[in-house]
Amino acid sequence: MSDDVRRALGTKLKIGKTTPVAVAGLSSIGGLELSADTIDTTTLDSDGGYRTFIAGFKDAGEVSLEGFLIPATGKGQKELYDLFESGEVDDFVIEFPPETGTKWEFKGVVTGFSTSADLEDPLAFSATIKVSGKPTLTVGTGGSG
Template identity: 60%
Template sequence: MNKLANRAVGTKLKFDTKYVAELTSIGGLELSADNIDVTSLDSDGGYRQFIGGFKDGGEVSLSGFFNPGDPGQAAVYAAFESGATVPCGIEFPTALGASWTFNAVVTGFSTGAELEEAVSFEATLKVSGKPTLVLPTPAP
């Protein structure tokens, strides 16, 4: 069995043309699909039958240290204010050779300050349309 586990260190989030600095967590895309009930009175064996419906790319949550001088964090905030849909990417460490590309709308942005903690920021990106998972080409 070939097991390949890698540390997350080096994973980056690209927001439009800028990387978002000082992230401590990038939530993964949670793809889901609706189903449509097509059960009829003559369905075989008394079991419900379904077909696939619309798919949803889910959301990506971001957490990190607030850096008001970071162009990436500023771009996330600006997109929240404008409501713009922005191209994004999650680039995993080089050893994995994988990445996600997707368009997103910023649906949440917050900062926080707690005693004995660094000033934090969080954001939520709602995936719009079809995301693409880019996988490395397997060796022959």
């Protein structure tokens, strides 16, 4: 098991499909939070007095981002802000370290963007992307090395 455990170093978030832009300065990329609604199918003659359910709509949740604000050269940071302002749906990819061959691809809407300046900390930014539709997870072999 420990041979397969990988560091997150090298994980990237990219915006766009044709000419993807990697977001610079990221220190944290939150994972997709998949969940499914349930639909109650309980009837008066349900077995054993227990409720029964079937799956309803699925929701891929949100992806949270945190990083260091790099005003002049922070590729992707301005693009996140611009997407927040426009409200447009765009393509996103979370690429885990290359040796894993693993990535999430999804469409999303930037629903939050903030910056902070604290006396004892570097300039920072955070953003939130709401996943729209079905995401795709590609899992590579990522053999131990």
